[in-house]
Amino acid sequence: MSDALNIIQDPTLTYKQELLALARLGESTDDSLRYSDEYYEAKRKGALCDLNEGVMPYRPRYICPDYELLFKKGCEFLQLDPPKDLLEAVNVLEIFYCHVPSITSFPVYLGDLDKLLEPFVIKEDRAYAKKVLGLFLRNIDRVQTDSFVHADIGPEDSVTGRILLELTEEMQLAVPNLTLRYDPERTSDDFALACVKCMLKTAKPSFANHRMFVSEWGEKYAIASCYNGLSIGGGGFTLPRLRLYECALDAKSPDDFIERELPRHIDLQLEYMDKRVKFIVEQSSFFKTNFLVTEGFVKQENFTGMFGVVGLAECCNYLLGIEDKKKGFGMNREATELGIRIMKEIDRRVSEHEAPYCDAYGHRYRLHAQVGIDSDGMDDSPGTRIPIGVEPTMLEQLEVNEKFHPFFPTGTGDIFKFEETYIKTPEAILPIIKGSLANGLRYFSGYLENNDVVRVTGYLVKKSEIEKLRAKKQSLNNVTVFGMGAQDGGHALDRRVQHHEESSGK
Amino acid sequence: MPSTGAYSIMKKAPVNKIIQFSNVDGPGNRTAIFFQGCPFNCMFCHNPETIHMCSSCGLCVSKCPAGALAFDEGGKVVWDSGKCVQCDTCIKLCPHDASPRVTWMSVEEVLQQIRRCAPYIDGITCSGGECTLRSEFMTELFREVVRLGKTCLIDSNGSYDFEKDPALLEFSQGVMLDVKAAERSWSEKLISDPGDMVLKNLDYLKNIGKLYEVRTVILPGRDTENENTVRYVAEHIGDACFYKIIRYRPFGVRERFLKILGEEETDEAYAGRYASLARELGASKAYVV
Numbered sequence: 001m002s003d004a005l006n007i008i009q010d011p012t013l014t015y016k017q018e019l020l021a022l023a024r025l026g027e028s029t030d031d032s033l034r035y036s037d038e039y040y041e042a043k044r045k046g047a048l049c050d051l052n053e054g055v056m057p058y059r060p061r062y063i064c065p066d067y068e069l070l071f072k073k074g075c076e077f078l079q080l081d082p083p084k085d086l087l088e089a090v091n092v093l094e095i096f097y098c099h100v101p102s103i104t105s106f107p108v109y110l111g112d113l114d115k116l117l118e119p120f121v122i123k124e125d126r127a128y129a130k131k132v133l134g135l136f137l138r139n140i141d142r143v144q145t146d147s148f149v150h151a152d153i154g155p156e157d158s159v160t161g162r163i164l165l166e167l168t169e170e171m172q173l174a175v176p177n178l179t180l181r182y183d184p185e186r187t188s189d190d191f192a193l194a195c196v197k198c199m200l201k202t203a204k205p206s207f208a209n210h211r212m213f214v215s216e217w218g219e220k221y222a223i224a225s226c227y228n229g230l231s232i233g234g235g236g237f238t239l240p241r242l243r244l245y246e247c248a249l250d251a252k253s254p255d256d257f258i259e260r261e262l263p264r265h266i267d268l269q270l271e272y273m274d275k276r277v278k279f280i281v282e283q284s285s286f287f288k289t290n291f292l293v294t295e296g297f298v299k300q301e302n303f304t305g306m307f308g309v310v311g312l313a314e315c316c317n318y319l320l321g322i323e324d325k326k327k328g329f330g331m332n333r334e335a336t337e338l339g340i341r342i343m344k345e346i347d348r349r350v351s352e353h354e355a356p357y358c359d360a361y362g363h364r365y366r367l368h369a370q371v372g373i374d375s376d377g378m379d380d381s382p383g384t385r386i387p388i389g390v391e392p393t394m395l396e397q398l399e400v401n402e403k404f405h406p407f408f409p410t411g412t413g414d415i416f417k418f419e420e421t422y423i424k425t426p427e428a429i430l431p432i433i434k435g436s437l438a439n440g441l442r443y444f445s446g447y448l449e450n451n452d453v454v455r456v457t458g459y460l461v462k463k464s465e466i467e468k469l470r471a472k473k474q475s476l477n478n479v480t481v482f483g484m485g486a487q488d489g490g491h492a493l494d495r496r497v498q499h500h501e502e503s504s505g506k
Numbered sequence: 507m508p509s510t511g512a513y514s515i516m517k518k519a520p521v522n523k524i525i526q527f528s529n530v531d532g533p534g535n536r537t538a539i540f541f542q543g544c545p546f547n548c549m550f551c552h553n554p555e556t557i558h559m560c561s562s563c564g565l566c567v568s569k570c571p572a573g574a575l576a577f578d579e580g581g582k583v584v585w586d587s588g589k590c591v592q593c594d595t596c597i598k599l600c601p602h603d604a605s606p607r608v609t610w611m612s613v614e615e616v617l618q619q620i621r622r623c624a625p626y627i628d629g630i631t632c633s634g635g636e637c638t639l640r641s642e643f644m645t646e647l648f649r650e651v652v653r654l655g656k657t658c659l660i661d662s663n664g665s666y667d668f669e670k671d672p673a674l675l676e677f678s679q680g681v682m683l684d685v686k687a688a689e690r691s692w693s694e695k696l697i698s699d700p701g702d703m704v705l706k707n708l709d710y711l712k713n714i715g716k717l718y719e720v721r722t723v724i725l726p727g728r729d730t731e732n733e734n735t736v737r738y739v740a741e742h743i744g745d746a747c748f749y750k751i752i753r754y755r756p757f758g759v760r761e762r763f764l765k766i767l768g769e770e771e772t773d774e775a776y777a778g779r780y781a782s783l784a785r786e787l788g789a790s791k792a793y794v795v
Contacts, residue, residue, distance in 0.1 A: 395526045395623060421529060428529035428536075435626035498527065 012481070014474050016145070020105055027054045033279050039268045047246040047265055050272065051103075051239060051308075051373065057280045059101040059290075061306070064222040065297040066233040067111035070096060077291035086120035086129060090136040097144055100292065102225075104478065106146040109224035109235075110176055114153040114161040121160045130163050134171065137164075141173040147459035147479035148225040149176045155183040155210050157191035165198045168205075174453055174460040174477055178205040179223040181213070182437060189430065196426040196433070196446075200418065203447035203455045209405075209437045216366075216409040226371050226458025227443045228411040231360065234302025236410065237277045240269055241308030241370045243380050244315035244342070254319045254338055258345050266349045273305045273365060278356050301359035306410040307350050308370035311380025312339050313387050330386030330400045339384060343407045369404070369412030371458035372492075374485025382457050383412050391496035398436045405442035413443030415455050419499035423448060449497055456483045456492045463493075518610040519643040522556050522635060526623050532659040532682060532718070534628030537620055539647075542608045544636040545665045547698040548686060549767055550723055552758035555597035555605040556635040566596035566606055575606055585609075603760075613646045620651060629657030629679070638666030641674050648677035659718055663697075664704030668711060680718030680747075681711050688738035692731050708739065712746050719748035724777045726754060726770050736780045740789035749792035751781045 007013065007021045033055055042048045053061060070092065074081045078099060083089035093111070100107035121129045140149065153161045168178060180187070180195045187210075195205050206227065213221045213229050220232040230236050247265045251257035280286065287293050287300045313329035316338045322328040329335040347367060355363050369383025381387045384404040391397050394416060401414050422429060433444050447455050452462050461483030465475040469484050486492035520542035525531070531538040544557045551557065562583045567575045574589035575596060583606045590607065597605050620630055630651055632644050637660060648658040657679040664683050668675060675681075685704055687693035693701035711717040720739055724732050736751070743749060753772040756764055777794045784792035 393526055395626065398626070399622075425529040425534075427534050428527075431535045431628055432527065432626045439625055 011472055012469055012474055014145075014476060017474075017478055020478070023105075024052070024054055027056045027058075030056045032056070033275060035272055035275060036268070038264075039271055042265060042268050045246055045249075047243055047249075048269055048272070049241050049243055049310075049373075051241065051370075053103055053238060053240070053276075056284075057238070057276055058284045059103075059286045060235050060237045060280055060303055061103040061239050062108045062224050062228060062230060062236040063100055063102055063292065063298055064109040064224055064230050064232050064235045065096070065100055065107075065111075065292055066220075067093070067096075067116055069233070069297060071116060075291065075297075076295060083120065086117065086124050086132050089117055089120045090132060090139075094136065094139050094143070097140070101286075101290075102148075104146050104148055106144045106149050106478075108148050108150055108228075109222045109230070109232075110140065110144075110149060110151040112153065112181075112222075113151045113164060114156075114158045118158045118160045121163065126159070126163070129159070130167065133160070133163050134167050137167055137171060137173065137176075141171075141175045142476070144175060145476045145478055147174050147177060147461060147477060150179065150224050150226075151176045152179045152181060152208075152223050153205065154179075154181040154191070154195075155186040157188050161191065162194065165194050165205075169198050169201045172202055172453055172462075174462050174465070174479075177226070177460055179208050179227070179443075180205040181210040181223070182207045182433070183210040184434060184438065186210070192433070193426055193430055196429050199446050200423050200426060200429075200448045201451070203445070203451060203453045203460055206413065206443060206445040206455075207433050207437065209440075209442045212406070212437075212440075212442055213409075223411075223443075226411065227413040227445075228306065228368065229366075229409050230304075231302040233296075233298055234304070234360065235298060236306045237280055237303050237357075238273055239306040239308050239368060239370065239410075240272050240276075241310050241368075242266070242269055242346075243311050243376075244309055245311040245318055245380050248315045248318050251319060254341075257315075257319055258342065262342065262345060263349055266346060269307065270350070270353050270355075270365075273307065274356055277305055277358070281357055300357065304358040304361050304410070305355060305365040306368040307346075307365045308368045309343075309346065310370045310372055310376065310383055312342065312384040312404075313381045314379060315339075315342065325387050325390045328387075328390075330397070331390070331392050336400060336403070340403060343384070343404060347407055366410040367408045368410040369408045371413075372486070372490065374482050374489055377489040378491070383408070385414055388491050388495045394432070394496075394498045397496075398432070398439075398441060402436065402440040406440050408442065411443070413445055413458065414441075415445040415447070415457075415495065417495050417497045418446055418448050419497050420449060422498070454493060456486045457490075459483075517643060517646075518612050519616075519640040520559065520608045521611045521616065522605060522608055524616070524619055526619070527626065528631070531631040531633060531661060532629070535626060536659070537623040537627050537630045538661075539616060539630060539632050539637070541632065541634045541637045541640050542605065543639050544634055544663065545639070545699070546636070546663050547603075548663075549696055549763040550725070550754055550759055552755070554603040554758075554760050555600060558602050558604040560604045560606050560608065561602055563602065565601065566599050569595055569599055571595060613643060613650070616647055617650050620656075621654065624654050624656060627656060629659065631659040631661055631682075633661035636663050636665060638662050638668075638674075641666065641671055645671075645674045645677065648674070652677050662707075664701075664707045665699065666707075667703060668707050668716075675714070675716050678716065680716045681707070682719045682721065683707060683711065683717060684721050685735060685739050686723060687731065688735040689731070692734070696731075705738075708742055712743055715746075717743065717747045719750055721750040721752055722780075723752045723754050724772050724780050726768055726772045726776065732780055733783070736784050737787060740784040740787035740792065744788045745790040747791065749781075749784050749789045751777050751784065751792060751794045753777045753794065 097107045251261040316335040317328035372382035465480040522540040522542045525538040528538040572591045574586045660681045690700045755771045781792045
């Protein structure tokens with residue numbers, strides 16, 4: 001049976017999912033973008049992974065349009081005037097979103113929704129504004145059917161931010177992903193607490209370290225897709241990843257790995273990125289003719305490449321001969337120190353590499369701790385995370401995270417699962433978030449143990465939708481299938497629960 | 507003060523456990539320190555292994571499946587936390603309501619753990635057992651914790667005469683006080699103590715503004731006792747502090763007391779009646795947990 005026939009006969013694929021799968025298949029028929037033999041060999045061994053980006057890139061992986069500009073001058077190509085009221089504003093956005101490409105063909109960044117919409121919201125009656133925003137969120141969930149679709153709020157409190165939180169909680173939707181840009185001086189405790197409450201009910205928003213991102217990107221940065229930091233008016237060309245465990249398999253010792261195998265694999269991944277970036281800029285039509293570019297919603301110089309890594313924990317454990325994960329990376333100082341040494345080497349070598357384009361960043365790529373894909377199984381934990389199932393106490397997990405998060409301007413994060421009593425004590429979570437962000441954590445996500453909407457590795461799925469797929473029914477959301485794979489292969493929903501121990505009732 | 511410095515080096519207290527992040531031992535996120543030893547013996551105690559100090563009878567040593575227990579040269583039972591798998595075999599076996607899993611720690615050792623937690627917590631709570639058995643240790647600890655900018659709460663059964671220890675209360679934000687029984691005769695049965703000091707503390711702590719919350723466990727079917735206690739507490743505290751109405755839960759309760767108190771947990775509606783009663787009597791911050 002041909003691959004195409006497999007796709008069109010798959011009962012779990014919606015029409016649109018079939019279309020996208022067929023497009024990927026079509027793209028794979030061309031091989032004009034070639035890499036070295038060493039690259040293919042490393043890929044075959046599983047040491048390098050291109051995240052199935054496709055062999056012929058016809059758009060950058062992630063695009064973060066400047067929606068402020070859209071609201072200021074409208075869009076000629078889409079025949080949209082600048083919006084004059086809330087209804088026009090959400091209508092303009094809904095239309096525009098449908099024309100923002102990405103690796104998934106869905107827009108991975110929807111804008112800083114509170115800032116964009118606040119001037120319109122405050123002119124309306126609150127109940128009316130809430131009704132409009134509710135329909136807006138419903139439109140996003142049903143039209144942009146992919147959990148990598150991401151919106152941002154904060155750092156300041158706002159009427160729009162509050163309404164969006166209320167709706168997020170009430171509607172229980174997996175799309176869009178949502179981030180609060182948290183700044184201790186600009187985000188009030190009251191607003192942050194409202195975000196914690198919402199997070200416990202719906203696994204979102206996550207908390208981004210605003211100051212850290214601003215120090216790397218300036219004020220105009222977006223959190224897109226899972227948790228990718230990128231420039232607004234720019235984006236990310238490509239995101240391949242080193243699978244560090246597999247990279248280490250031929251190393252004779254930690255030193256041998258750092259001196260020989262690691263640089264070799266870094267260079268192969270850089271080769272892939274350079275060729276791909278050049279192809280996107282020079283060969284594909286995107287940067288020449290797409291209205292996003294020609295009308296200035298994105299600028300090519302604001303794009304960079306995301307240099308991804310996964311499986312640091314397994315890599316360190318392997319190199320140190322640690323077989324019991326419970327005594328390995330995250331719980332074992334030697335393994336964690338080796339992890340830091342490896343990350344410093346990756347950071348150094350990548351930052352010494354002169355990347356094509358990427359003008360806004362001194363022609364440099366930026367590191368990304370990739371969240372893993374369903375096929376990683378248990379071999380490579382996401383980014384630099386401690387493997388699921390052996391997490392130490394929450395304090396220890398945070399301390400380890402804080403050492404690694406600063407390496408990754410294009411994103412990293414960790415997820416904490418809370419036990420039911422926390423729904424009554426959200427104020428017990430806020431100091432943890434504040435403390436960890438102040439100590440160098442980049443991105444904090446949490447969810448409550450028994451919710452339907454849960455965070456898998458970086459994206460959200462509904463457990464009830466996974467059950468639909470298991471029953472061979474279709475799920476509207478493209479990402480549900482990844483959630484199922486990550487649950488089965490990576491036990492991604494079995495992470496440690498922060499629970500209250502029996503301590504009262506003397 | 508040099509003398510207190512010397513104290514902190516010399517004196518140690520038996521610590522049953524330290525929970526780095528707790529959301530149920532006072533407001534916000536707190537590090538909770540559980541001391542070993544309690545002067546009361548409450549029928550519904552959920553962690554009876556914290557009541558007495560280990561007598562080194564050694565019954566548990568050979569039964570430990572992880573080999574984490576042994577006798578030292580002096581014949582004392584010692585516990586190896588590194589080997590322990592937290593299976594609880596030892597505490598289930600112990601006929602003395604004690605635990606071999608206790609660490610004697612100095613103020614500085616406890617502080618080291620608190621300093622690690624400090625960026626993420628609002629404060630600490632000392633609990634037990636009965637933490638006020640270690641009041642000098644606690645005063646010393648609180649003095650340092652307050653310097654870290656964190657608050658200190660005392661979770662107490664009320665057996666300690668707080669009036670005689672202004673230094674302890676000076677560094678503490680307040681006391682979370684258990685009032686288990688208002689009547690002497692019932693108190694003697696329920697907690698093995700007439701409870702006079704508890705009731706004295708209730709008034710004293712309220713009057714000096716150091717009563718953070720009061721807790722009463724509501725037992726299934728004990729209408730008279732429940733009402734007497736709730737009525738007493740509510741009339742005495744008014745709206746001065748939270749009043750937590752706790753439902754009795756049989757989990758962890760010793761066999762012999764289960765026979766008396768029952769194996770049913772108190773249902774929410776029944777407990778709710780007492781919270782309503784407390785509110786009617788002026789304890790506006792009464793609620794069921």
